[in-house]
Amino acid sequence: NSGYTTHQNKLQSNAAQRHGLDVMYERTIDSNNSIKVSVDGGYRESESRTRYMTNPLNLDSALLNSNDRSISSSAYSNYVNADLLYKLKFKKKGRTLSVDLKENYKDSRSDGTLNATTDVFIDTANAHYTIHTPLSQEKLSSTNTLALSGKATYTEPLSKVSYVEVNYSATLNNATDSNF
Numbered sequence: 288n289s290g291y292t293t294h295q296n297k298l299q300s301n302a303a304q305r306h307g308l309d310v311m312y313e314r315t316i317d318s319n320n321s322i323k324v325s326v327d328g329g330y331r332e333s334e335s336r337t338r339y340m341t342n343p344l345n346l347d348s349a350l351l352n353s354n355d356r357s358i359s360s361s362a363y364s365n366y367v368n369a370d371l372l373y374k375l376k377f378k379k380k381g382r383t384l385s386v387d388l389k390e391n392y393k394d395s396r397s398d399g400t401l402n403a404t405t406d407v408f409i410d411t412a413n414a415h416y417t418i419h420t421p422l423s424q425e426k427l428s429s430t431n432t433l434a435l436s437g438k439a440t441y442t443e444p445l446s447k448v449s450y451v452e453v454n455y456s457a458t459l460n461n462a463t464d465s466n467f
Contacts, residue, residue, distance in 0.1 A: 291351060296340045303333035319376045328367040335360045353406045362397035381444030391434040399426045432462040 307329030315321045341354040369390045376383050401424040409416040438456035445451055 356403040360399035364395035366393040429465040
């Protein structure tokens with residue numbers, strides 16, 4: 288005895304751009320020493336907008352309620368990553384030492400909004416009512432991350448077909464995240 292039909296429209300647009308730069312430098316200092324430096328960094332920006340309009344109708348094609356939602360967001364981020372790798376080969380074949388230092392930095396910010404209006408239509412034998420409910424929300428977010436790490440690796444040959452490898456690594460990670 289009951290049922291309804293929903294009419295929904297959705298309009299959406301998205302845009303994004305990224306600008307980046309990657310650089311790598313590698314040098315063999317001599318037959319036993321080499322160094323490699325890699326750096327990449329960039330900027331990313333994006334925007335998104337979506338609007339939903341929903342209208343459910345009863346079996347008699349009377350409007351039951353109406354909902355209009357708009358969601359928008361914009362975000363950007365900057366990042367820089369660096370890697371320094373030093374390799375040393377000792378005179379004994381298979382004996383090596385390498386040191387790898389890394390840095391990763393990222394700063395991100397975003398802003399999002401939600402605006403919605405809902406109208407509920409109530410029909411009784413005596414009157415017609417409309418309940419109007421507006422909603423407005425905003426979310427701001429900020430994240431900042433800096434990570435530093437280092438790793439040293441030493442290899443020592445035990446025979447012509449086996450060797451031992453010793454690693455030591457340390458990482459420092461500093462991150463802040465704010466949402467409001």
